[in-house]
Amino acid sequence: MRTVVSALALLVAAGAAQAQIAGDKVRIGVMSDLSGVYESGAGMGSVEAVRMAVEEFGGKINGKPIEVLAGDHQNKPDTGVSIANRWYDVDKVDVIAELVNSAVAFAVLDVTKQKNKMVMLAGAGSADFTGKACAPGNSVHWVYDTYQLSASIAAAVPQLGKKWYFISADYAFGAALEAGLRPSLTKAGVEIVGAVKHPLSTQDFSSFVLQAQNSGADVIALNNGGDDTINGLKAIREFGLKAKVVGFGLDSPLSVKAMGLEVGQGAYNVSAWVNRDDAETKAWIAKFIERRKVFPGSFQVGVYSAVKHYLKAVEAANTTDTQKVIEKMRELPVRDIFTNDGYLRPDGRMVHSVALTQIKSPAESKGEWDLTKTVGLLKGDDVFRPIDQGGCPALK
Incomplete structure (x- = not known):
């Protein structure tokens, strides 16, 4: 079984801010289908979208560097669980984003709850993530659902x-x-x-x-x-x-x-993405096309939005503590190129x-x-x- 795990570290010199950030880094794992049926709508495009969100913060939060990891779950729940365990236990990842496949996402969410970490679901679509399987203290459902x-x-x-x-x-x-x-x-x-x-x-x-x-x-x-x-x-x-x-x-x-x-x-x-076709959106799309040579899809714009909002919350709360970050994400309105009317509910659903x-x-x-x-x-x-x-x- 092959697992593709690559990493991009956007590292800069730490500033003087005394951030309460675990391990003096913010680590984001982007887990998606990097080689299969869902790659074109998510995949490496989602990884690039997350990198773009990180770059908008200058690669750091309160002087602490942000690190982005990418993993291919191959649409296999056991592969997703293996990556999640390694990221949480060895690489000290704070949050896993994207996931795209609901079956994989359910399996990864179970691990996430055990580790008291966080997932941000972009491409995974089951409405059960905010229903009978909800975990609002450990997950947000960002883009769409069934x-x-x-x-x-x-x-x-x-x-x-x-x-x-x-x-x-x-x-x-x-x-x-x-x-x-x-x-x-x-x-x-x-x-x-x-x-x-x-x-x-x-x-x-x-x-x-x-x-x-x-x-x-x-x-x-x-x-x-x-x-x-x-x-x-x-x-x-x-x-x-x-x-x-x-x-x-x-x-x-x-x-x-x-x-x-x-x-x-x-x-x-x-x-799920209402393309407003304004100057900010056009500039973001142009940058994405320059890098990926394709127009972005809603999962890719959505995971960018989720990570950007997460980073805003980490910056405002000055911590990567899961519960404190989610609380701050609920307080902040979601305003970016993905949506101009979004808000995060207590059940983990981002409404837009x-x-x-x-x-x-x-x-x-x-x-x-x-x-x-x-x-x-x-x-x-x-x-x-x-x-x-x-x-x-x-x-x-």
Whole structure:
């Protein structure tokens, strides 16, 4: 079993500030899929986004250097646990960010609670992280979750259609997303005419798509992510289905570009990042493209936001103590290029506005990365699960 662990240390001479920071360093571990199905939407782009957040602090907090480690969990929970244990016990990492895969994130969260450390979830999407599996003293859920995706899509039912078919990934994220969609869509008057599950990293979606075709669905929901969404959408186009497509993994600009607008055009997605297209955002995107040669996705911008907010809290609290930092993160509003209306709730959910987007046609696109358009904006309080409905045991 191969584990890729690399490290970047942004070291500067310590100043005179007497920071109460463990080990005289702030250590951030970025754990993601660096080599598999989710790499394009997270991966090394997320690592680079964290580095950019660190650089905005000059590589130090109150005179203490910030160190960034990167690890590849390979979408395997046991690999993620192994990295987490080493980071916490040997490398003295204060916080682990990103994770992208919900199954891995649950396993890493268990270790994190045992060590009284902290995780900041960006790409991992299960709503259980602020529900029955919540750990608000050790985790924050930053970018999106399956409840929010379901509520956002339910709000768009009038423009999508009333007969739906699900093609879902057969693991924690796909199951949670489908479980969240069913009641939300039913409440919106949708008839779910069929469903099928597929293994992670499926290459051939033909049998699943044929079943969707035979169902007579108006809308096909691809309840998966990464390359699975792309491969599913390609199969839908190859078979000439006329149904509208909602692809929850269409949030990676690199994947959409590689797939091509001819294939992707018209497909819908809920983007957790509302790109405001202002000067600050444009400058950040330009820097990211200069370094990575690709447009950033919402997970990458989201993990940048989470780490930046974490560092603001460490700076304000003058400590890396987990509980004190999380308390300060709740006190501070979240205002950056990811969101201008975010706030952190006691259950660990960061609430913020989201966008319903659609992939442009080739004729609509005006540039290399002009791939999607916003067709609706939704307030966070309207689409994230109300805190009193999550069932978070820590809040009882």
